[in-house]
Amino acid sequence: MKTASQAVIRRCAAFYKCSHTVQSKTMPITWETANQRLELAAQLLNNADPAPGSGPFHMGIDLGTADIVVMVLNAAGSPAACFLEWAEVVRDGVVVDFAGAVEIVQRLVGRAQEKLGVEFTGAATSFPPGTEPRLSTYILERVGLEVTGVQDEPTCVANLLELDRTAVVDVGGGTTGTAVVRKGKVVFSGDQPTGGRHISLVIAGHYGISFQEAEERKRRHDQFDILKLARPTLQRMGDIVSGHIKGRRVERIVLTGGTCCLPGVDGVFAEELRLPIQLPCQPLLLTPLAIASLSLQK
Ligand code: ATP
Numbered sequence: 001m002k003t004a005s006q007a008v009i010r011r012c013a014a015f016y017k018c019s020h021t022v023q024s025k026t027m028p029i030t031w032e033t034a035n036q037r038l039e040l041a042a043q044l045l046n047n048a049d050p051a052p053g054s055g056p057f058h059m060g061i062d063l064g065t066a067d068i069v070v071m072v073l074n075a076a077g078s079p080a081a082c083f084l085e086w087a088e089v090v091r092d093g094v095v096v097d098f099a100g101a102v103e104i105v106q107r108l109v110g111r112a113q114e115k116l117g118v119e120f121t122g123a124a125t126s127f128p129p130g131t132e133p134r135l136s137t138y139i140l141e142r143v144g145l146e147v148t149g150v151q152d153e154p155t156c157v158a159n160l161l162e163l164d165r166t167a168v169v170d171v172g173g174g175t176t177g178t179a180v181v182r183k184g185k186v187v188f189s190g191d192q193p194t195g196g197r198h199i200s201l202v203i204a205g206h207y208g209i210s211f212q213e214a215e216e217r218k219r220r221h222d223q224f225d226i227l228k229l230a231r232p233t234l235q236r237m238g239d240i241v242s243g244h245i246k247g248r249r250v251e252r253i254v255l256t257g258g259t260c261c262l263p264g265v266d267g268v269f270a271e272e273l274r275l276p277i278q279l280p281c282q283p284l285l286l287t288p289l290a291i292a293s294l295s296l297q298k
Pocket of ligand 1: 062064175215220283287
């Protein structure tokens with residue numbers, strides 16, 4: 001495998017200057033295209049095999065409560081690299097381990113650079129609605145990356161897809177966030193604590209195992225009773241979303257976020273919200289795909 005110093009490093013000239021207060025508008029894509037890109041991203045996940053490309057490339061960095069994901073798209077918006085590390089460096093919208101976050105981002109960006117043979121000078125990032133965007137942008141800046149776009153997580157997804165009268169519901173590790181979209185524009189976004197972490201805590205308590213073990217057991221999907229144990233927490237998430245969409249014209253729900261990988265989550269949301277539910281093929285990667293897409297301009 002090539003190292004960064006061995007690789008022919010070309011500067012990625014595609015990044016335009018923008019401050020972290022600038023909000024990018026992404027070219028919307030269809031649901032089918034989104035799923036194709038997600039399948040490709042899943043195939044590329046943590047694949048470090050060199051695949052030099054000429055770019056321009058667009059990088060997105062998702063700093064979550066459960067994991068950090070670096071996704072790189074080519075000029076056509078298709079994934080070219082995707083690296084994920086499970087990490088607990090963010091909690092309740094606060095970076096609890098700044099140095100740890102910087103180290104992981106540096107490592108993941110380095111892997112993407114080695115894979116593609118390019119040096120990245122900028123990236124887009126995100127934050128849960130209602131939290132401080134600078135918590136994420138500071139980390140990028142510390143790593144030496146210019147912030148090419150920043151937007152709250154469900155809004156990134158809402159902007160990526162062609163949506164109307166729809167709520168994007170992002171169920172991540174720590175929170176459940178909603179963005180209500182009307183004719184392609186986000187008219188409301190909100191976020192409340194309760195995410196996959198809370199399900200893992202229930203599993204840990206039920207089996208008397210560590211949080212880490214519970215996380216792993218939950219992600220393996222080989223336990224029939226996980227959904228049963230998770231149901232009250234998922235119903236609580238349904239209540240949160242109900243509150244977010246109350247009084248707003250919402251005719252369907254688009255799910256995103258790693259917690260939606262749990263088989264049966266869409267059924268629980270359908271029961272709770274009594275609305276049609278759309279579940280992408282790789283819910284864990286939809287938000288990172290949307291973040292990386294922030295850098296693609298119309
Ligand atoms: P937040 O959005 O709250 O900041 P995050 O960005 O880290 O958090 P995601 O990466 O979307 O959130 O999702 C992480 C959550 O998804 C974790 O709770 C993790 O356990 C859960 N998760 C990931 N993969 C699976 C899986 N295959 N089955 C069930 N849960 C999963």
